[in-house]
Amino acid sequence: MDEQPSTPSSKQEPRQTNPWVITTILLAAISFGLLGINAYMVISIFNGATIGGGGGTVAPPAGDVPAPSGPVAVSVDDDPALGSANAPVTVIEFSDLQCPFCRRHFTDTYSQIKKDYIDTGKIRYVFRDFPLSFHPQAQVSAEAAECADEQGKFWEFHDKIFTEQNKQGTGTVTFTVDDIKKWGAEISGMDAAKFNSCVDSGKYKQEVQSDFNAGSAAGVSGTPTFYICKGTSNCQELVGAQPYAAFQQVINQQLA
Template identity: 50%
Template sequence: MSEETHAHHSHASGSSGNLLPYSILIAALILGGSMVWSANTLSAGLANLDVVANNTGGTTVPPAVVPDTTDPAPVAISVQDLEGGSAMLGDPNAPVTIVEFSDFQCPFCQRFVSDAYPQIKTNYVDTGKVKIVFKHFPLSFHPFAQKASEAAECARTLSGDEKFWMMHDKMFANQSAIDVPDLKRYAKEIGLNETQFNACLDNGDTAAKVQADYTTGTSLGVSGTPSFVIGSGDNGTPLVGALPYASFKSAIDAALANAN
């Protein structure tokens, strides 16, 4: 992802032939200055670029320092500490939990929802082996992500987890249209009380919950979306990116084996 800077040049014609050399000289100076400006701007843009897509298929914010290139030791994360107070899909007593940190405007999150998620739901959630816990991680460069997260939480606050997941599915299915008027329309379509939902969204009633999720994510080292923690009890393993279903299957099966 990058920004392109385009230099714009003006062309002028003189009425006198002997002005031509001066026009050429001036044009050369302008062009040269524009090229220097463009190069400097591009360099600064690359140096300050705060968004990259990693090769596992995730939108990330790179660290402020050059990362260590050695492979880190696996980090165990307490999954049970992350389960409370968030929307859940599946049997609450399922032996394995997937904690998902996601952004409704993130294209890689949408890829996960359309690709791996349906198979995870069919093979593991619907069979009672896995439950999914959703945590919000709206990235600052996605202008609609914060309100989209608030909308999902308004749906949950007003009508429980079922409406949360209905709103979740609506927003990912219509990711290019998740501005506030769109969110209010989706709320009506899934049967929420319009007056109550609109007041919740307009007043920012669930903004604190979204911020709390984001803070939790950053405390765990989450820097991009989608990010996951898969496991049970105190043994959670991080997984990052819109990975293929096979990668999730491997992690889930390992967690199930450890849970038994």
């Protein structure tokens, strides 16, 4: 999948991308003898990330992305949202619940956006799933979040799963389905038995896949990716764990 940025001023920040790019580069490098004794480490030329044996990724430097062909429209579907349905601006996040850069956005930026824009009625914030295949628990985590949403606990689960991973480090964190169930059960008001049964059923697999397909169609290739839209049209794209100031600039432009 190729990325299709939708704003000339967009900047590419740390994100994670699909692994076929890394595999292709590795095979080419081996063919030309470009890998030395450190061949166990794969250098992702695609986004500048270094992926080693520690299970995490190192943030690549920020850089400009190519100018888009024009504004895009991105559907919010029926996905979980915060803020007024009548807000003039909609922010759509395509995210992976096992992605360390998505977690960085949650830790460093999300709460300030919520305080300044969601809670004040200026934006509606929509979460859509984009589980990357090289995160083994990303798919089931997304399905579990849908199960939590059945009980009106989506955002509590969203916050919980990122918070629990933060306790274990800054890179990609390994966890199990049992961990997911444990974290869900710790959320106040959650019916744990109902939640666990829902997670085991796999009933939301297609719902998550539909989000992924929508993201791919919009040009998403890594996480997190954000579309900041007037309504759900004329969307500007921000890619990666952008600082708050980057969101502030684009949101204010869309509010003007």
